[in-house]
Amino acid sequence: MRGKSGVSPALTRNGVPLPGGEPDHPHRACLQLLSWLAGKGSPSMRRRLLTVALLCVVSLSAPSTASATHNPADAAAGWLARQLVDGDHVEVDFGGVKYPDQGATIDAVFAFAAARASDDHTDRAIAWLARPEIAAGYLGTDGESYAGAHAKLLLAAQVTGKNPAAFAGVDLPAGLRGLLTPSGRFSDRSAFGDFSNAFTQSLALLALDRTSAGAPAAAVDFLVGTQCPDGGFPLSFGVTPCVSDVDSTALVTQALRATGKNLDAQEGLTWLTGVQAANGGFGVGTAAPNANSTGLAGQALRSGGRLLAAAKAKSFLRGLQVGCTAPAGNRGAIAYDASGFDPSTAGRATAQGVLGLAGVGLANLHAGGRHDAPVLTCP
Numbered sequence: 514m515r516g517k518s519g520v521s522p523a524l525t526r527n528g529v530p531l532p533g534g535e536p537d538h539p540h541r542a543c544l545q546l547l548s549w550l551a552g553k554g555s556p557s558m559r560r561r562l563l564t565v566a567l568l569c570v571v572s573l574s575a576p577s578t579a580s581a582t583h584n585p586a587d588a589a590a591g592w593l594a595r596q597l598v599d600g601d602h603v604e605v606d607f608g609g610v611k612y613p614d615q616g617a618t619i620d621a622v623f624a625f626a627a628a629r630a631s632d633d634h635t636d637r638a639i640a641w642l643a644r645p646e647i648a649a650g651y652l653g654t655d656g657e658s659y660a661g662a663h664a665k666l667l668l669a670a671q672v673t674g675k676n677p678a679a680f681a682g683v684d685l686p687a688g689l690r691g692l693l694t695p696s697g698r699f700s701d702r703s704a705f706g707d708f709s710n711a712f713t714q715s716l717a718l719l720a721l722d723r724t725s726a727g728a729p730a731a732a733v734d735f736l737v738g739t740q741c742p743d744g745g746f747p748l749s750f751g752v753t754p755c756v757s758d759v760d761s762t763a764l765v766t767q768a769l770r771a772t773g774k775n776l777d778a779q780e781g782l783t784w785l786t787g788v789q790a791a792n793g794g795f796g797v798g799t800a801a802p803n804a805n806s807t808g809l810a811g812q813a814l815r816s817g818g819r820l821l822a823a824a825k826a827k828s829f830l831r832g833l834q835v836g837c838t839a840p841a842g843n844r845g846a847i848a849y850d851a852s853g854f855d856p857s858t859a860g861r862a863t864a865q866g867v868l869g870l871a872g873v874g875l876a877n878l879h880a881g882g883r884h885d886a887p888v889l890t891c892p
């Protein structure tokens with residue numbers, strides 16, 4: 514989602530020793546089994562055991578086939594799954610150097626859950642996020658502690674059915690609650706300043722509302738108090754004049770509905786419908802509509818009961834989806850805007866666009882569904 518992605522330049526797959534070393538490659542494991550079995554037991558027993566081992570090799574060598582789909586959300590989730598590095602995470606490029614992007618990886622997990630597709634990749638992504646060195650690089654180290662990262666990772670753990678109190682060796686709910694200030698704002702503890710914003714606060718409320726203790730009332734009241742006079746919500750807190758923001762309002766309304774502030778949420782949804790473009794899209798400020806803002810707004814509208822506006826947003830997103838006339842490798846992706854497919858922006862645009870296509874709110878998001886990464890059906 515928009516904002517800091519939690520990139521940790523010092524952490525790479527091969528730059529950090531893994532506990533217990535790298536796992537053995539499955540094919541190599543099968544071949545080792547073959548070698549070991551060749552000298553064991555009677556000839557008849559060896560033949561039976563070797564047959565089992567050979568089946569192991571054959572099954573791993575057989576190419577996996579993804580099912581075809583007409584469903585736009587499924588097709589988008591399938592394309593997104595195939596972009597994951599090593600099948601389990603997103604990377605970002607800074608100056609020609611690639612770094613793991615935990616925040617964007619969580620966006621992909623949310624997209625898979627919303628579409629109820631690519632669930633195998635959900636499992637692999639959350640396992641990657643649960644690696645202690647990966648989680649630590651996102652949450653903060655050496656005295657640093659980031660509220661947005663705690664909230665987003667906590668919600669990801671909950672969506673995927675993991676124990677958030679022992680995720681990557683961290684008690685995520687306790688860590689997030691520890692960043693609650695007396696004002697009710699969840700704030701970063703950092704030498705670089707406090708970058709918490711409406712996304713941070715909304716994700717924190719959505720995640721903590723799923724816990725037995727619930728979301729702190731002071732935190733809910735703080736978020737309500739940030740509402741602009743026109744009914745929308747700003748990205749940054751304490752800025753004058755108050756300027757409503759599409760992406761922020763989409764997240765805030767979902768958090769407020771989840772925590773019992775439906776009237777305030779409905780005012781935000783009304784503001785969203787008022788700034789929706791004629792083609793169904795949403796943009797940032799006066800900018801042209803884009804898939805990211807439209808995906809978030811469409812999700813909020815659909816889960817908030819604004820069905821006509823949500824349908825218009827979905828139609829806009831479908832118009833940005835790459836179809837059968839494009840190269841096969843791009844089909845199913847969602848372009849950022851009307852300028853067309855751009856690999857540098859399509860990943861995040863697709864992840865957030867899926868939310869608008871599926872329409873499942875963050876408060877009701879749960880992983881599951883089809884295991885494969887579907888491909889768009891083409892003639």
